[in-house]
Amino acid sequence: MAKPHYSVSLARSFPTWWLKYEAALHEIQPRRLFVCIETAESTILLRRDAIGTKAKHRDERAHIAHALTLLALLKKILFRFWLVCELSDPNPPHRKS
16 A cells, blocks of 8 residues: 655545545534544545545545544544543533533
């Protein structure tokens, strides 16, 4: 698998899924973050299925694999954050209005 490298041109090369991915990475509100992660993962998986294993999409598949790994890690961190809040606060961030 090709080693992912990032540049400004990625947003132009993979516009739909890349923008959703970046939105998730930049979201700072825990309540919205989960929705952003789910949206990004869904968009990325649809794109991964659409491009298949064609050689011309090798670089994009590498970026997709990297993005999915980071989103999974971010989701794991978010769940741990919620768990700590649940144990220490009767009104954790995901339940507050």
